[in-house]
Amino acid sequence: MPELPEVETVRRGLVPAMEGQVIARADVRRPDLRWQFPENMAERLGGKRIERLRRRSKYILADLSSGETLIIHLGMSGRMLIAGKPMGQFHHHHPAPERHDHVVFDMQDGQRVTFNDARRFGAMDLFATDRIEEHWLLAPLGPEPLGNAFDQSYLVERLKGRNTPIKTALLDQRIIAGLGNIYVCEVLHRAGIAPTRKAGQLSAARIARLVPIIRDVLGEAIEAGGSSLKDYRQADGDLGYFQHSFQAYDREGQPCGKEGCGGKIKRIVQSGRSTFYCPSCQR
DNA sequence: ATGTGTTCCTGTCCGC
DNA sequence: TGCGGACAGGAACACA
Numbered sequence: 001m002p003e004l005p006e007v008e009t010v011r012r013g014l015v016p017a018m019e020g021q022v023i024a025r026a027d028v029r030r031p032d033l034r035w036q037f038p039e040n041m042a043e044r045l046g047g048k049r050i051e052r053l054r055r056r057s058k059y060i061l062a063d064l065s066s067g068e069t070l071i072i073h074l075g076m077s078g079r080m081l082i083a084g085k086p087m088g089q090f091h092h093h094h095p096a097p098e099r100h101d102h103v104v105f106d107m108q109d110g111q112r113v114t115f116n117d118a119r120r121f122g123a124m125d126l127f128a129t130d131r132i133e134e135h136w137l138l139a140p141l142g143p144e145p146l147g148n149a150f151d152q153s154y155l156v157e158r159l160k161g162r163n164t165p166i167k168t169a170l171l172d173q174r175i176i177a178g179l180g181n182i183y184v185c186e187v188l189h190r191a192g193i194a195p196t197r198k199a200g201q202l203s204a205a206r207i208a209r210l211v212p213i214i215r216d217v218l219g220e221a222i223e224a225g226g227s228s229l230k231d232y233r234q235a236d237g238d239l240g241y242f243q244h245s246f247q248a249y250d251r252e253g254q255p256c257g258k259e260g261c262g263g264k265i266k267r268i269v270q271s272g273r274s275t276f277y278c279p280s281c282q283r
Numbered sequence: 284a285t286g287t288g289t290t291c292c293t294g295t296c297c298g299c
Numbered sequence: 300t301g302c303g304g305a306c307a308g309g310a311a312c313a314c315a
Contacts, residue, residue, distance in 0.1 A: 002308060034291070034311090058309080076309055077293080100293085119292045121309060164286060173310075180308055271287060274306085290312080297305085 002058060002074040004145070004178030005218055005242070009225030010080050011055045017082050017111045018062065022049045027104040029097065033117060034075065038126045044068060045105070045126075057141050057177035061132065069129040071137065075121030085110035141177040145214050150176065152208035159199040159207055166202060167195035167270050170214075179214070182249045185276045187217050189248035189258075194282045195275045196268075220245070248276040256281060 002010070026045035028037060038044070049065040060080075062070040074080075086093050094112050097104060103115040103124065115122070127135045142158075143149035158175050159166075169175055170184045179187070188195050191213050193206060224242040243250070247257050252267040256278035263280030 006308075034309095073309085075292095076307070117292095118294065119307090119309095121291070162285085168286085171309095182308065272289080273309095285315105287315085288313090291310100293307100295305105295307085297303105299302090 002076075002078060003180030003183050004055075004058060005183070005221035005225050007058045007060060007074065007178075008055055008222050010074070011053055011060050013082065014060070014080055014113065015053055017107060017113055018050045018105070019053045020050065021111070022047065022108040023105055024108040025106045027097075027106070029102050029104065033102060033120045034073075034123045035125075037124060041124070041126060045070065056138055057144065057173065058180070059138065063129050067129055068126045069132050071123070071125045071127060071132075071135065072115070073123040073137070075117060075119060075123065077119040078115065078117040078122035081114045081116055083112040083114070140174050142173060142175045143177065145176050145178050145218055150211070152211045155211055156204045156207045159202065162199040164199055165195060165270055166193060166197045166199045167275050169199040170210075171273075176214070178218070181273055182246070183214075183217055183221065185249040186247060187214050189277060189282060190217060192258075192282055194279075195270065195277050248278065251276055 023045050024047070026042045028042045031037060044066065045064070048068075050062045051065055052063045054061040054063065058073060060072040060074075062072065064070060072078075072080075083094055094106075097114070098116070100116050100118045100120075101114050102117055102120075105113040105115075107113065115124075123137070125135070125137070132138065143154065155176070159169055162169055164172075167184055167188065170179050170187065171181065185195070187210065191206070191210050193202065193210070221242045224245060248265055251265040254265050256263040256265055258278065258281050261278060261281040263278040265276055266279050268275050268277075
């Protein structure tokens, strides 16, 4: 689930529970996710205030009062579940952790945030806030697609001479940071560009047209995700409501929704990942 | 330097 | 219902 719009939705959902709040205690229930947790993570989190919750690409960044930033990546299946203040004045009591609840943040006001990740492709690390962009996971990232550094001349320049399919290029986080498999499919569908086209072979005009489409698709998805925050607060943690707006992704065999197209969505595999597209209107 | 295939891990769904 | 295989939102890594 977590591409840029989902991560941004999670971030916004976490703000009321975490931003400006003190982590009374962090319960680190295993030594690692994808990689080992940093040394003494629980101790470095406990008692610190979260000054600000930010996002960079698909990473959530929690700036702590200690001068360190907690970096959180949700991987493929990571979720942040919020439980409200437990009832009862004296017997504060949250339900016991469930399977795959790996890190539990107990906030000073009684709220609890639980990081749950069945597949454990997620990650957490701590790093000095003032040098955060130098962190090895963040340093290679390309520009934010919704930021000013991402524009038509940038994208044209970066794709120049590339022999890789445009689908693969847009998934490359060093070129543009935040797109994943779903939104690349949606973007290329809306742009009418075949995912198999070599990136460097597309005209500058067609590449330039991608830029506002990327912004639009991500923006719409964030808006859609935002309205699912009510569900998010519940324990199921399932966002997945923008899926009703998919035009291509996961729609194999279904008719292409584009005005006057009449094509049928096809599924192919590119560098090991599913691509959904309409062969008749994506050229 | 680029491009591609494999790998980490668990859960779910589909066909037999 | 059980069992095996394919597949899932990511992306580092090894290798041609």
